[in-house]
Amino acid sequence: xxxxxxxxxxxxxxxxxxxxxxxxxxxxxxxxxxxxxxxxxxxxxxxxxxxxxxxxxxxxxxxxxxxxxxxxxxxxxxxxxxxxxxxxxxxxxxxxxxxxxxxxxxxxxxxxxxxxxxxxxxxxxxxxxxxxxxxxxxxxxxxxxxxxxxxxxxxxxxxxxxxxxxxxxxxxxxxxxxxxxxxxxxxxxxxxxxxxxxxxxxxxxxxxxxxxxxxxxxxxxxxxxxxxxxxxxxxxxxxxxxxxxxxxxxxxxxxxxxxxxxxxxxxxxxxxxxxxxxxxxxxxxxxxxxxxxxxxxxxxxxxxxxxxxxxxxxxxxxxxxxxxxx
Amino acid sequence: xxxxxxxxxxxxxxxxxxxxxxxxxxxxxxxxxxxxxxxxxxxxxxxxxxxxxxxxxxxxxxxxxxxxxxxxxxxxxxxxxxxxxxxxxxxxxxxxxxxxxxxxxxxxxxxxxxxxxxxxxxxxxxxxxxxxxxxxxxxxxxxxxxxxxxxxxxxxxxxxxxxxxxxxxxxxxxxxxxxxxxxxxxxxxxxxxxxxxxxxxxxxxxxxxxxxxxxxxxxxxxxxxxxxxxxxxxxxxxxxxxxxxxxxxxxxxxxxxxxxxxxxxxxxxxxxxxxxxxxxxxxxxxxxxxxxxxxxxxxxxxxxxxxxxxxxxxxxxxxxxxx
Amino acid sequence: xxxxxxxxxxxxxxxxxxxxxxxxxxxxxxxxxxxxxxxxxxxxxxxxxxxxxxxxxxxxxxxxxxxxxxxxxxxxxxxxxxxxxxxxxxxxxxxxxxxxxxxxxxxxxxxxxxxxxxxxxxxxxxxxxxxxxxxxxxxxxxxxxxxxxxxxxxxxxxxxxxxxxxxxxxxxxxxxxxxxxxxxxxxxxxxxxxxxxxxxxxxxxxxxxxxxxxxxxxxxxxxxxxxxxxxxxxxxxxxxxxxxxxxxxxxxxxxxxxxxxxxxxxxxxxxxxxxxxxxxxxxxxxxxxxxxxxxxxxx
Numbered sequence: 001x002x003x004x005x006x007x008x009x010x011x012x013x014x015x016x017x018x019x020x021x022x023x024x025x026x027x028x029x030x031x032x033x034x035x036x037x038x039x040x041x042x043x044x045x046x047x048x049x050x051x052x053x054x055x056x057x058x059x060x061x062x063x064x065x066x067x068x069x070x071x072x073x074x075x076x077x078x079x080x081x082x083x084x085x086x087x088x089x090x091x092x093x094x095x096x097x098x099x100x101x102x103x104x105x106x107x108x109x110x111x112x113x114x115x116x117x118x119x120x121x122x123x124x125x126x127x128x129x130x131x132x133x134x135x136x137x138x139x140x141x142x143x144x145x146x147x148x149x150x151x152x153x154x155x156x157x158x159x160x161x162x163x164x165x166x167x168x169x170x171x172x173x174x175x176x177x178x179x180x181x182x183x184x185x186x187x188x189x190x191x192x193x194x195x196x197x198x199x200x201x202x203x204x205x206x207x208x209x210x211x212x213x214x215x216x217x218x219x220x221x222x223x224x225x226x227x228x229x230x231x232x233x234x235x236x237x238x239x240x241x242x243x244x245x246x247x248x249x250x251x252x253x254x255x256x257x258x259x260x261x262x263x264x265x266x267x268x269x270x271x272x273x274x275x276x277x278x279x280x281x282x283x284x285x286x287x288x289x290x291x292x293x294x295x296x297x298x299x300x301x302x303x304x305x306x307x308x309x310x311x312x313x314x315x316x317x318x319x320x321x322x323x324x325x326x
Numbered sequence: 327x328x329x330x331x332x333x334x335x336x337x338x339x340x341x342x343x344x345x346x347x348x349x350x351x352x353x354x355x356x357x358x359x360x361x362x363x364x365x366x367x368x369x370x371x372x373x374x375x376x377x378x379x380x381x382x383x384x385x386x387x388x389x390x391x392x393x394x395x396x397x398x399x400x401x402x403x404x405x406x407x408x409x410x411x412x413x414x415x416x417x418x419x420x421x422x423x424x425x426x427x428x429x430x431x432x433x434x435x436x437x438x439x440x441x442x443x444x445x446x447x448x449x450x451x452x453x454x455x456x457x458x459x460x461x462x463x464x465x466x467x468x469x470x471x472x473x474x475x476x477x478x479x480x481x482x483x484x485x486x487x488x489x490x491x492x493x494x495x496x497x498x499x500x501x502x503x504x505x506x507x508x509x510x511x512x513x514x515x516x517x518x519x520x521x522x523x524x525x526x527x528x529x530x531x532x533x534x535x536x537x538x539x540x541x542x543x544x545x546x547x548x549x550x551x552x553x554x555x556x557x558x559x560x561x562x563x564x565x566x567x568x569x570x571x572x573x574x575x576x577x578x579x580x581x582x583x584x585x586x587x588x589x590x591x592x593x594x595x596x597x598x599x600x601x602x603x604x605x606x607x608x609x610x611x612x613x614x615x616x617x618x619x620x621x622x623x624x625x626x627x628x629x630x631x632x633x634x635x636x637x638x639x640x641x642x643x644x645x646x647x648x649x
Numbered sequence: 650x651x652x653x654x655x656x657x658x659x660x661x662x663x664x665x666x667x668x669x670x671x672x673x674x675x676x677x678x679x680x681x682x683x684x685x686x687x688x689x690x691x692x693x694x695x696x697x698x699x700x701x702x703x704x705x706x707x708x709x710x711x712x713x714x715x716x717x718x719x720x721x722x723x724x725x726x727x728x729x730x731x732x733x734x735x736x737x738x739x740x741x742x743x744x745x746x747x748x749x750x751x752x753x754x755x756x757x758x759x760x761x762x763x764x765x766x767x768x769x770x771x772x773x774x775x776x777x778x779x780x781x782x783x784x785x786x787x788x789x790x791x792x793x794x795x796x797x798x799x800x801x802x803x804x805x806x807x808x809x810x811x812x813x814x815x816x817x818x819x820x821x822x823x824x825x826x827x828x829x830x831x832x833x834x835x836x837x838x839x840x841x842x843x844x845x846x847x848x849x850x851x852x853x854x855x856x857x858x859x860x861x862x863x864x865x866x867x868x869x870x871x872x873x874x875x876x877x878x879x880x881x882x883x884x885x886x887x888x889x890x891x892x893x894x895x896x897x898x899x900x901x902x903x904x905x906x907x908x909x910x911x912x913x914x915x916x917x918x919x920x921x922x923x924x925x926x927x928x929x930x931x932x933x934x935x936x937x938x939x940x941x942x943x944x945x946x947x948x
Contacts, residue, residue: 051514152602221514222515268588422836
């Protein structure tokens with residue numbers, strides 16, 4: 001992508017440039033995230049959609065510098081508030097974490113400490129990242145956040161096993177947002193929850209984002225969830241982004257064949273012939289040559305198997321990586 | 327031809343005693359459930375969320391758990407008798423598809439072992455060549471390339487492939503009834519269509535009936551003739567698929583349907599749901615189990631538990647709004 | 650046909666282990682194999698060196714000789730060539746700890762599987778029995794038995810040692826079985842018409858092999874420890890040489906004070922190598938089966 005730096009608009013809160021996150025193994029490098037570029041603007045809900053193995057969770061870890069060995073960051077920049085996160089020291093990073101950048105990892109509701117009360121866990125997290133705060137202040141904050149997410153105050157005195165899945169997830173959200181961060185990355189916050197609770201959590205995230213002027217990166221494989229709350233969406237496949245656009249435009253007129261396939265796969269009542277996408281997802285050890293989707297694409301041409309189409313802007317804000325549009 | 331149903335559950339309940347010595351409580355995972363699969367080539371979708379008892383019902387039908395009360399009849403005979411006297415014949419006709427495509431395979435063995443073992447146990451092939459060709463054909467029929475799959479270990483294949491191998495196994499056996507417990511919830515969305523299509527093919531072309539257990543009403547609609555909605559171990563609604571989906575009667579079914587996100591940014595949810603009421607659990611011990619979450623709750627609902635009543639059009643509902 | 654089918658998963662797994670074994674496992678196995686080789690060859694070595702005489706024979710050689718080319722470890726107060734006795738001690742120590750470890754593991758697997766898989770009243774009975782044995786201080790009992798029956802043979806020693814180490818392994822194995830029996834592939838096997846015995850042998854035990862191996866290694870090392878400890882206190886049959894017994898003589902006759910260092914270092918080093926090799930095997934196995942402990946994935 002030519003001259004990215006001077007085209008970054010002023011209100012871009014996060015700019016990711018050619019980020020690469022690989023995993024070392026005895027068989028070679030797993031190129032989980034292989035050159036990803038996108039912008040996230042202030043106060044929007046930016047969705048990252050994709051199926052298993054596309055690299056979206058690894059992307060979240062890469063952005064937040066939470067990649068653990070055998071994974072490693074193989075290149076790229078993550079510019080947050082005009083600072084490259086990948087170049088910061090652990091100390092400096094610590095100052096930003098939780099206060100400006102928050103993370104709700106996948107399955108985090110199951111990672112609550114079973115032997116500590118909710119209040120203690122929340123206060124621990126708050127005080128850890130905001131050492132100037134007094135114990136009582138932190139407790140006050142914990143209580144107020146619990147009521148923000150609609151939980152009764154007595155939850156603070158309970159243990160995780162006494163709460164339902166939805167309640168635990170709300171505790172996680174309350175803790176992550178306690179210090180009112182600018183950017184929240186939520187990775188599959190509604191998987192493993194009942195459908196009625198999923199709706200509640202999604203609406204809660206949207207409501208909190210409006211209330212606190214936050215920016216949210218929402219990662220999920222559930223396209224319908226994205227349709228309900230996102231402002232803009234990026235579709236990820238095989239370690240790369242294949243399409244970016246506003247949620248309405250992408251759903252109304254999906255450009256990339258994979259996006260089209262994804263949207264067509266959503267079962268809805270009345271649609272008796274849901275289609276799927278033929279073939280299987282490729283392995284990160286051995287991405288296909290050229291366009292990574294070409295083995296499964298019904299529009300694939302010879303050029304598709306040889307040359308990899310770059311992610312290009314078609315019209316304002318609409319990006320696609322496909323030879324059909326070049 | 328006798329009118330006996332393929333599978334019939336009569337007043338089946340399953341209770342668990344939990345807690346230590348003096349604090350023992352009884353939990354009813356399944357509460358007085360009655361329904362039947364009337365014949366071949368028929369699919370029933372059993373819809374329920376966590377805690378509804380759907381997996382417990384699946385395990386009881388498969389003989390992995392025994393009901394505390396009530397009986398389960400397969401082709402007129404009690405399942406416990408089938409398993410005691412004709413175990414292999416029972417499993418020849420009733421087979422599962424489980425939810426997790428990883429844990430169904432013993433990680434110590436290669437993936438073909440399950441197919442070979444099935445062929446051997448149920449005597450599907452007489453010679454090695456027959457077995458090999460049976461397996462190869464079954465794999466090809468479900469859209470897998472045998473050379474990509476045979477000889478591999480489970481962790482070397484993707485979830486979608488592993489679940490398709492389960493389909494190949496079913497194809498080899500050709501049972502009469504498949505008990506599918508959330509078969510697509512752990513595979514990618516783009517692969518679900520072909521999987522469900524295969525199940526529909528089994529039903530329509532091979533006459534295999536299916537008990538499709540899921541929390542997802544939409545994917546169930548692909549396959550099911552009848553939908554049964556479970557809430558906390560009780561059946562709250564039963565009826566033909568199109569009717570239940572277009573005109574849900576029970577407040578829980580209505581809530582379920584309205585919670586499924588519509589994949590259209592122009593049709594966004596308007597109302598904010600109240601999570602506090604959604605997750606409330608009734609501690610009353612009597613009355614309708616849905617009482618605390620129900621927007622139409624009446625005084626009567628907290629005192630008496632409604633029964634499953636049949637309405638004029640044949641649909642069944644367990645709610646005082648209708649009687 | 651049946652055995653080859655039964656053993657195949659074990660054999661293929663063994664080959665897989667060796668191919669993917671990390672250096673700790675290989676080093677440990679290497680040292681162990683070396684020691685075992687000496688133990689196996691010991692009768693021949695001694696036959697060559699001593700001309701066919703029993704190393705334990707009293708008065709064969711002049712007493713109290715210091716190290717020399719003829720007697721690299723000198724002779725003891727009974728006129729026995731200490732190198733010959735040490736080699737025999739190595740052999741018997743290895744036999745003892747392998748045998749008692751194996752017996753203990755077999756008992757532990759049988760009882761652990763019965764307890765975990767069948768459950769119910771059988772679990773309660775076996776569990777109480779296991780817990781009871783665990784609570785009894787095994788070492789004092791072992792000392793008591795050894796004191797009352799001073800002339801026991803090697804096999805009896807093995808059985809006594811095994812009798813006290815199986816409870817530890819049985820508890821871990823029972824826990825493993827409990828977690829495995831609820832896995833979905835066991836349900837799958839049931840719907841293929843497998844009966845309980847087939848499930849235990851074909852589905853559950855192959856998944857427990859790493860734990861059984863580590864258990865075995867622990868039992869072996871435990872037996873060596875117990876035996877050496879008792880010997881150093883002077884307990885045990887004096888006519889069966891083990892490395893522990895030799896160390897007992899060496900300390901009792903103050904060889905260190907006499908400046909006979911080699912006689913102290915060689916037997917103790919052999920013991921240390923036995924422990925070290927088993928520990929490396931245990932750690933290596935552990936790292937292999939818990940790849941998170943390693944830095945590079947071997948997926």
